[in-house]
Amino acid sequence: MAGRKPGDEKGPAKIVIVDDHPIVREGLAELINTKPDLAVCGEADNAADALSVIEKTRPDVAIVDLALKDSDGLDLIKDVRVRFPKVSILVLSMRDETFYAERVLRAGAQGYITKEEATANVIEGIRKVLSGGVYMSQNMAAKMLGRLLPGRRDTGSTxxxxxxxxxxxxxxxxxxxxxxxxxxxxxxxxxxxxxxxxxxxxxxxxxxxxxxxxxxxxxxxxxxxxxx
Structure with a gap:
């Protein structure tokens, strides 16, 4: 996927937030909109509305909660990847486990961030996926690397x-x-x-x-x- 630089000649990069908690959407939008190179262009609290908002606004990045009420985040990621291949996807999750990170990356997301670290790292994550890269925290990256080393296994293995x-x-x-x-x-x-x-x-x-x-x-x- 070809990336774009935040705030290039197209103007601020457009972000859609998909989360079923209004306070989370509000907090993320407030943080993102403080950056001149980023702008929230739409919000949704379920998969169906998310696809509609993405189709209307054509964002650069969709921030998707993995645990949507009455919806499945993995299915939404796959749908966005098929229908809107130019949209980068940054996943929010309650779980700090490689189990989920691996699945969302396989489904087509470009980044995985826990809600606990979202306030501190979401801007960095957005800019990373906008540039065409893959984002995850240092802690998560270390866990995933540890799974690849001989004789080692994620302690959260199940x-x-x-x-x-x-x-x-x-x-x-x-x-x-x-x-x-x-x-x-x-x-x-x-x-x-x-x-x-x-x-x-x-x-x-x-x-x-x-x-x-x-x-x-x-x-x-x-x-x-x-x-x-």
């Missing part, structure tokens, strides 16, 4: 890493309490397809029953939300 992105989505929907029918509706898939995913998840995670799957899924979602 059996869930064996799951595909879609299987992970199904697991998380199960953990939030959705029934098979409700999960099928959320993902626009058939009930039979969701049941097939559930069986694959149980096999990959070594779970024997639907009850075991539910318990594991609830624990995983709580862990993701920082509750345990």
């Amino acid at each position: 059996p869930v890493e064996r799951l595909t992105d879609r299987e992970l989505q199904v697991l998380e929907l199960v953990g939030t309490g959705l029934t098979t029918t409700e999960a099928a509706g959320r993902l626009h898939l058939s009930v039979k397809t969701i049941e097939s995913y559930r069986e694959r998840i149980k096999e990959k995670l070594g779970l024997d029953s639907a009850s075991d799957l539910l318990k594991f899924a609830i624990k995983w979602v709580h862990r993701k939300q920082g509750m345990i």
Whole structure:
């Protein structure tokens, strides 16, 4: 992807913020708009509105929350990459884990930043992806590099890493309490397809029953939300 310099002859680089927390959007917009070479041109709190805003405003960068309410951040990243290949994507996440960083980069994002470090590093991250580079914090980069070294493994390693992105989505929907029918509706898939995913998840995670799957899924979602 060809990068552009912030504030070049096109004027300030345009940024869209996608986050379901108004206070987060407000804080990021206020910070970004203090920079003369950057300007927030739109906001959204879900995937459908995000795609609409991006189509209308044609931003240079989309800042995307990985855990959108009623939406999946990974799916949004993939959709933006296909529909708007010139838009760079910087992901915000609650989790400081290589597990998520690797998945968003594979999905097509150019950067990964935790919400904890967003205030300090988001401007640097935006400018990095605008220039055509890939951004992540030094801490995250060190973790990812550590995974590549012989005999080393991320301390956050989990059996869930064996799951595909879609299987992970199904697991998380199960953990939030959705029934098979409700999960099928959320993902626009058939009930039979969701049941097939559930069986694959149980096999990959070594779970024997639907009850075991539910318990594991609830624990995983709580862990993701920082509750345990």
